[in-house]
Amino acid sequence: MVTVTNSSPVGSDPRRWWALGALVASMLTLGFDTTILNVALPTMAERLGATTEEQQWMADAYIVVFAALMLPAGLLGDRFGRRRMLITGLGIFLVGSLVGALAGDVDAVIAARAVMGVGAALVTPLALSVLPSLFAPGERTKAVGIVSAGSTLGLPLGPIIGGWLLDHFWWGSVFLINLPMAALGIAACVFLLPETRDPASPRVDVASAALTAAGLGALVYAIIEAPTRGWGDPLVLTAFAAAAVLITALVLRERRVERPMLDMTLLAHRGFLFNTLAATLVMFVLSGLLFVLPPYLQVVLGHDALGTGVRLLPMMGGLIIAARAAQPVVARFGARAVVSAGLVVLAFAALLGSRTSVDAGYGFTVLWLSVVGFGFGFSVVPAMSGALGALPADRAGSGSGLLMTLRQVGGAIGVALLGSLLAGAFRDRLDVTGLPAGVADTAGDSVVAAHVIADRAHADSLAASANAAYVHGMGLVLLVCGIAALVSALLAAAFLPGTRPGRPADADAEEAGPAVVAARADARQ
Known part of the structure; x- marks a missing residue:
């Protein structure tokens, strides 16, 4: 009540x-x-x-x-x-x-x-x-x-x-x-x-919330610090071990609780599991791209902050257009085909973007960036709708919560993992010959730091090396994104269930409650 x-x-x-x-x-x-x-x-x-x-x-x-x-x-x-x-x-x-x-x-x-x-x-x-x-x-x-x-x-x-x-x-x-x-x-x-409330709702499980925060925090910390400290560093290994223990403890606790905060049994539904994985991957790639692209546009290509923001619009435009068009396409071809095709488009765009060179300019970037947006839109919208549609109406509320949480986790790991890959590749490729040790360390911190030092020292060669190193690192990030999207496309094509005929996109939405209505509306926008 x-x-x-x-x-x-x-x-x-x-x-x-x-x-x-x-x-x-x-x-x-x-x-x-x-x-x-x-x-x-x-x-x-x-x-x-x-x-x-x-x-x-x-x-x-x-x-x-x-x-x-x-x-x-x-x-x-x-x-x-x-x-x-x-x-x-x-x-x-x-x-x-x-x-x-x-x-x-x-x-x-x-x-x-x-x-x-x-x-x-x-x-x-x-x-x-x-x-x-x-x-x-x-x-x-x-x-x-x-x-x-x-x-x-x-x-x-x-x-x-x-x-x-x-x-x-x-x-x-x-x-x-x-x-x-x-x-x-x-x-x-x-x-x-x-004011509204639901006195019958389950109590807030403080222990589960603490395990979630601590486990995610330890995992992200380990991924971010590994390129600097080394993957075999005792602190990094300890953080990875702590993350594994905490997340395992969370899963075991949630399986024993009568009304769990994170209902892990929902992952037993094949349609929910693989659609959720697809939607989570999209957030992984999107968050990573939005982290690595602005420094490329602003520092390497030399655009100001406003120009950088405007130049990100092709990806957002493609995403919004594809998200709007996704439902009619799903109705015609089925969710499995559209999710798989969207991931293939995303993989193609990322692999194309990995061929970016220092001299490529924005014209090449806008090409693959627009295609990236279309791949995002045609994969994430039917994936989210399919995930929720695979659940019984009485599980849709907890399912939408788990789906949204996993999407955010995918975003956090995307920034951490892809950002760390970029940082390591940049540091390895940057030519700091002739620089004092302390200055060389600072230059290796980021492409921004390298350009600041190059400007102060009037070292054009350092700026050129920084640009080349950053574009190389961004290419590796896009290559990883492309491979991950392609593997996910194959998994979606192999394991996603076929579309159930005669079931509208918002079936059972009102019975399921506002949570599922919200998630499906969020997917369509």
């Missing part, structure tokens, strides 16, 4: 559309915050002296915390009030953004990003779960789609907004822009949203 502290019938309050607009603003902020930092990283690396590893942590601190806390955050809203926890999440996100804007060193930025991840983990599931208290069933799917569209629209807006801010203000402005948006969301929650 859901308790609603509001006497007005659901769907009758004229203020509900104003409330929806504020929720969209909140989700838009979270959406462009996902990509806005990628454009800012080269500038922040120069101003703060951040190494590639530290840049990875600035990106991953947000994603790891987000992934670890999203499921318990939803349960907190069910038990203690969704409006209350939504306000709390927006407040935490606002505080983290303020700390980030005022940060003076790398550690403060990483801490601020982690705090923002806590807030985002509360806001994302709860912004969707409050909609049933505002909208009647006839309007609910439309409202969920609008909120999800706000989050998706933020992805292409992030690089453009971030680029414009960096061209006109200091780097902290990419955090400061969140403040008015979060404040608007808080005001709307206070004055427009009714």
